[in-house]
Amino acid sequence: MPRLGLRSVAILYLTAILVAPLGLVFYRTFEHGFAPAWEALTTPETLHAFKLTLIITLIAVPVNTVFGVICALAIVRQRFPGKGVLNAFIDLPLALSPVVVGLALFLLYGRTGWFGGWFEQHDIQVLFALPSMILATIFVSLPFVAREVVPTLREIGDEQEQAARTLGANNWQTFWRITLPSIRWAVIYGVILTTARSLGEYGAVAVVSGRLQGQTETATLRVQERYESFDVAGAYAVSLVLALLAVGVLLAMTLVRPKEETA
Amino acid sequence: MSIQVRNVSKRFNDFVALDDVSLDVEGGALTALLGPSGSGKSTLLRIIAGLESPDAGEVYISGTDATEVKPQKRNVGFVFQHYAAFKHMTVRENVAFGLKVRKQPKAEIRERVSELLRLVQLEGFGDRYPAQLSGGQRQRMALARALAPQPDVLLLDEPFGALDARVRAELRAWLRRLHEEVHVTTIFVTHDQAEAMDVASQIAVMNAGHIEQVGAPTDLYDEPETEFVMRFVGDANRIGAHWVRPHDLDVSHDARDGGVEAIVDRISHLGFDARVDLTAADGEPVSIQITRERLEQIELEHGQIVWLVPLRRRAFDPEALLAVD
Amino acid sequence: MTTFLTIVVVLPLAALFWESTKEGADGFWDAVSSPAAVAALKLTIGTSLVVSLVNAVFGTITAWVLVRDDFPGKTMMNAVIDLPFALPTIVAGLTLLALYGPRSPIGVNVAYTRTAIVLALMFVTLPFVVRTVQPVLQELDREMEEAAKSLGASELGTFVRVILPNILPGILSGVTLAFAKAVGEFGSLVIITGNLPFKTEVSSVYIFGRIESGDTAAAAAVAVVLLVLSFGLLLCIGVIRHVATRHERA
Numbered sequence: 001m002p003r004l005g006l007r008s009v010a011i012l013y014l015t016a017i018l019v020a021p022l023g024l025v026f027y028r029t030f031e032h033g034f035a036p037a038w039e040a041l042t043t044p045e046t047l048h049a050f051k052l053t054l055i056i057t058l059i060a061v062p063v064n065t066v067f068g069v070i071c072a073l074a075i076v077r078q079r080f081p082g083k084g085v086l087n088a089f090i091d092l093p094l095a096l097s098p099v100v101v102g103l104a105l106f107l108l109y110g111r112t113g114w115f116g117g118w119f120e121q122h123d124i125q126v127l128f129a130l131p132s133m134i135l136a137t138i139f140v141s142l143p144f145v146a147r148e149v150v151p152t153l154r155e156i157g158d159e160q161e162q163a164a165r166t167l168g169a170n171n172w173q174t175f176w177r178i179t180l181p182s183i184r185w186a187v188i189y190g191v192i193l194t195t196a197r198s199l200g201e202y203g204a205v206a207v208v209s210g211r212l213q214g215q216t217e218t219a220t221l222r223v224q225e226r227y228e229s230f231d232v233a234g235a236y237a238v239s240l241v242l243a244l245l246a247v248g249v250l251l252a253m254t255l256v257r258p259k260e261e262t263a
Numbered sequence: 264m265s266i267q268v269r270n271v272s273k274r275f276n277d278f279v280a281l282d283d284v285s286l287d288v289e290g291g292a293l294t295a296l297l298g299p300s301g302s303g304k305s306t307l308l309r310i311i312a313g314l315e316s317p318d319a320g321e322v323y324i325s326g327t328d329a330t331e332v333k334p335q336k337r338n339v340g341f342v343f344q345h346y347a348a349f350k351h352m353t354v355r356e357n358v359a360f361g362l363k364v365r366k367q368p369k370a371e372i373r374e375r376v377s378e379l380l381r382l383v384q385l386e387g388f389g390d391r392y393p394a395q396l397s398g399g400q401r402q403r404m405a406l407a408r409a410l411a412p413q414p415d416v417l418l419l420d421e422p423f424g425a426l427d428a429r430v431r432a433e434l435r436a437w438l439r440r441l442h443e444e445v446h447v448t449t450i451f452v453t454h455d456q457a458e459a460m461d462v463a464s465q466i467a468v469m470n471a472g473h474i475e476q477v478g479a480p481t482d483l484y485d486e487p488e489t490e491f492v493m494r495f496v497g498d499a500n501r502i503g504a505h506w507v508r509p510h511d512l513d514v515s516h517d518a519r520d521g522g523v524e525a526i527v528d529r530i531s532h533l534g535f536d537a538r539v540d541l542t543a544a545d546g547e548p549v550s551i552q553i554t555r556e557r558l559e560q561i562e563l564e565h566g567q568i569v570w571l572v573p574l575r576r577r578a579f580d581p582e583a584l585l586a587v588d
Numbered sequence: 589m590t591t592f593l594t595i596v597v598v599l600p601l602a603a604l605f606w607e608s609t610k611e612g613a614d615g616f617w618d619a620v621s622s623p624a625a626v627a628a629l630k631l632t633i634g635t636s637l638v639v640s641l642v643n644a645v646f647g648t649i650t651a652w653v654l655v656r657d658d659f660p661g662k663t664m665m666n667a668v669i670d671l672p673f674a675l676p677t678i679v680a681g682l683t684l685l686a687l688y689g690p691r692s693p694i695g696v697n698v699a700y701t702r703t704a705i706v707l708a709l710m711f712v713t714l715p716f717v718v719r720t721v722q723p724v725l726q727e728l729d730r731e732m733e734e735a736a737k738s739l740g741a742s743e744l745g746t747f748v749r750v751i752l753p754n755i756l757p758g759i760l761s762g763v764t765l766a767f768a769k770a771v772g773e774f775g776s777l778v779i780i781t782g783n784l785p786f787k788t789e790v791s792s793v794y795i796f797g798r799i800e801s802g803d804t805a806a807a808a809a810v811a812v813v814l815l816v817l818s819f820g821l822l823l824c825i826g827v828i829r830h831v832a833t834r835h836e837r838a
Binding site: 006009010011013014017018019020024028089094095098101102103104108113114139193199200201202203206219220223227236239243249250251253254 | 599600604646649652653666669671672676677683684686687693710711714769772773778791792793799804811
């Protein structure tokens with residue numbers, strides 16, 4: 001194989017599509033100095049946007065982690081009717097457009113929606129408020145933990161757990177002391193992916209949140225808002241923070257992946 | 264198609280796989296490269312095939328220097344220990360591969376493949392996939408595949424290593440018969456000395472990157488030139504500075520000249536023969552093989568002290584070669 | 589847990605299908621056959637297919653280089669590939685705009701064009717084929733290649749006859765994932781394409797527009813069509829995959 005040629009093609013491809021654009025954002029953000037960038041980042045609305053993103057992520061990730069582990073255990077270790085369907089449904093969020101997800105939630109929880117009436121009666125606002133944004137984020141980042149844990153669980157087999165039971169451990173003890181440690185790296189890797197997805201969610205949240213500045217705007221929505229308001233520098237600044245978070249996620253992924261693969 | 268290897272050396276990082284190795288293989292012969300793991304035998308085979316290139320030295324195939332020639336052009340057939348079957352192709356397609364690549368006419372290919380499947384007794388398996396075959400069948404397919412393009416040389420790398428004992432024995436006999444029919448210069452690599460002795464007409468014993476001795480099986484057994492060959496090809500006992508085959512030791516209750524004292528540990532009856540394990544005076548374990556008759560004659564018992572007399576023995580000068588007794 | 593799944597997954601889908609039929613069959617058809625909707629659909633499916641195929645080629649090359657080649661910086665290259673997984677899509681759009689938009693330092697300006705769509709989709713789908721082909725290449729029996737060579741196949745011949753058929757399932761998996769992502773992609777397209785109807789408006793943006801206008805029935809209708817079409821295409825890829833791996837099930 002023309003080795004050098006292939007290598008250059010691959011490097012060029014990655015540089016043109018990934019590396020160069022990212023590098024440029026770094027540059028553009030600080031093009032006019034550190035101060036303007038800092039100012040853009042510390043306006044009350046922007047800070048609120050970051051806070052909202054954080055809250056949503058802090059709720060979505062644990063929920064999906066627990067769900068993912070339970071699902072994985074059910075899929076690999078148990079037999080029940082509809083197991084194949086469950087497996088397929090877990091992958092569904094990956095195949096759906098985020099806008100379509102938002103629309104579906106809109107239809108369910110909007111005032112005229114299926115559940116809208118019930119929520120309105122109890123004076124709970126779902127749409128255009130935090131609850132729907134959390135639901136949307138949970139949906140789109142649903143699959144990751146389960147998808148990472150399922151193959152690991154399959155490979156490990158359940159002999160260790162059987163051994164634990166013969167030694168007198170109950171279900172919870174077996175899970176906590178035997179199962180969980182054996183899948184820990186897969187779970188961690190899944191959590192990293194889930195976090196990245198939650199931090200970066202845009203489409204679904206854009207639909208359900210109403211994008212009210214200072215109230216229902218997440219960091220990603222803020223980027224769009226700043227750009228539309230011709231505050232390009234502001235948009236770049238917020239993007240940079242998100243990009244730095246992404247690089248952090250990448251680092252975490254790179255560190256954990258080998259452990260996850262050899263587990 | 265003869266093969267000459269001249270002064271070939273090869274290292275992998277710090278590990279010296281081959282150290283100035285030379286070998287002559289006659290056209291049409293069935294030769295074994297015999298040695299323990301790490302002796303360099305597979306490396307040598309792969310260098311002959313062109314799958315590795317030597318750091319130094321040359322390889323000649325039928326008199327032409329093939330050292331720089333790519334494996335595609337060497338016209339050698341190679342059979343791997345783990346079959347290397349094209350798992351996405353049927354048996355028929357596997358065997359036809361070498362012919363398809365040479366763009367031979369379809370009708371000819373079909374005929375040749377059928378002929379080969381008959382030769383390796385896999386008729387009727389043509390449309391199966393390798394995943395559906397047993398290990399032995401897969402290896403037979405691999406052989407047919409290697410033979411299809413009518414190679415000048417056939418190389419086999421531990422071809423029966425992944426198979427169980429019974430299949431191994433069957434395929435061994437089968438390879439010998441095949442060679443008699445097809446007469447291609449064949450070299451195979453093995454660590455099993457019984458296998459080498461059984462199949463090959465010429466054996467090259469290798470150890471730690473060099474060739475210890477080349478010869479016919481009986482020559483290696485009766486006239487080993489180094490200690491390694493003596494011990495690797497057949498069993499051998501160390502008596503003092505000499506090495507003696509188990510069946511070259513006689514037992515006596517009386518002291519004899521040139522004999523050693525030993526105490527009887529265990530007597531095993533092996534049908535026609537008997538094996539007696541003893542411990543010599545210097546603490547060395549010795550194992551002798553005598554006929555049942557002789558055993559009955561002497562009346563050995565556990566714990567007895569007897570004399571062992573070598574009828575034939577060999578000593579090896581570590582510097583040069585050997586001395587014979 | 590099945591209740592959790594129902595609440596979170598099944599109900600939203602059901603609501604979608606229900607809403608799309610709210611205005612009856614006529615309403616559905618009107619919404620779906622509106623010129624803008626059709627244009628968006630064609631654009632979406634077209635660009636997604638193109639991008640998936642391009643990724644199939646470049647992704648395989650990249651995976652090949654990562655598995656078979658060794659050079660300084662390879663680890664970093666391996667890590668960089670996951671960037672689209674980690675980066676928010678809206679940020680991805682902005683970064684591409686920086687380099688390939690109006691203020692491009694290299695003078696390339698494809699903002700508000702279809703090229704921008706392809707570019708953005710290539711960014712977000714880049715990792716998929718690479719990551720599905722990598723493990724398959726890694727596991728590939730090298731001796732198969734050596735056998736092919738010993739039988740006379742050239743380097744190219746070995747690749748086409750032996751390697752490619754065996755990594756094809758991996759490529760197809762990646763293409764499936766890439767296509768599904770591309771068809772639904774929204775965030776990265778919103779900024780760089782300008783969302784011009786009939787020119788650079790993809791289905792997800794069209795649906796968004798319908799929602800903002802309050803016409804949720806039309807939005808749902810188009811969403812349903814998009815779902816069905818992409819599901820159909822995914823099924824086709826699945827069939828190809830099934831055929832390509834029949835030797836494993838034999």
